[in-house]
Amino acid sequence: MRMAIVTLSSILSASCSLIETAELHPDARDVRMFDSYEQVEKCAFIKEIVGTEGHWYNYIFITNKDLTLGAVNDLKNEALSLNANSVHVHTNMSFTTSVTILGQAYRCERARI
Numbered sequence: 212m213r214m215a216i217v218t219l220s221s222i223l224s225a226s227c228s229l230i231e232t233a234e235l236h237p238d239a240r241d242v243r244m245f246d247s248y249e250q251v252e253k254c255a256f257i258k259e260i261v262g263t264e265g266h267w268y269n270y271i272f273i274t275n276k277d278l279t280l281g282a283v284n285d286l287k288n289e290a291l292s293l294n295a296n297s298v299h300v301h302t303n304m305s306f307t308t309s310v311t312i313l314g315q316a317y318r319c320e321r322a323r324i
Contacts, residue, residue, distance in 0.1 A: 259313070
């Protein structure tokens with residue numbers, strides 16, 4: 212019984228961190244996402260990137276919408292860290308326990324965005 216109480220207390224104290232999703236860095240708000248290559252074809256390619264949200268232990272506490280927004284935030288933050296301002300999104304992979312978005316980071320002139 213004592214072990215069950217200790218385990219339950221540990222889970223409850225960590226529960227707030229279980230439902231947190233990736234926060235969008237304020238500067239990443241300017242990163243644009245496109246599903247058409249034509250919108251980034253004249254931009255400078257930087258790197259393949261991945262945005263993801265959710266784990267096997269917390270997905271039941273997070274809505275699908277929040278999982279997706281967390282993955283988008285993660286993708287935009289990754290693009291920002293590479294000094295990219297645009298992302299060409301390849302695939303949105305929804306799993307039972309998480310959302311993963313695959314894309315390519317680009318640096319575009321602002322006039323094209």
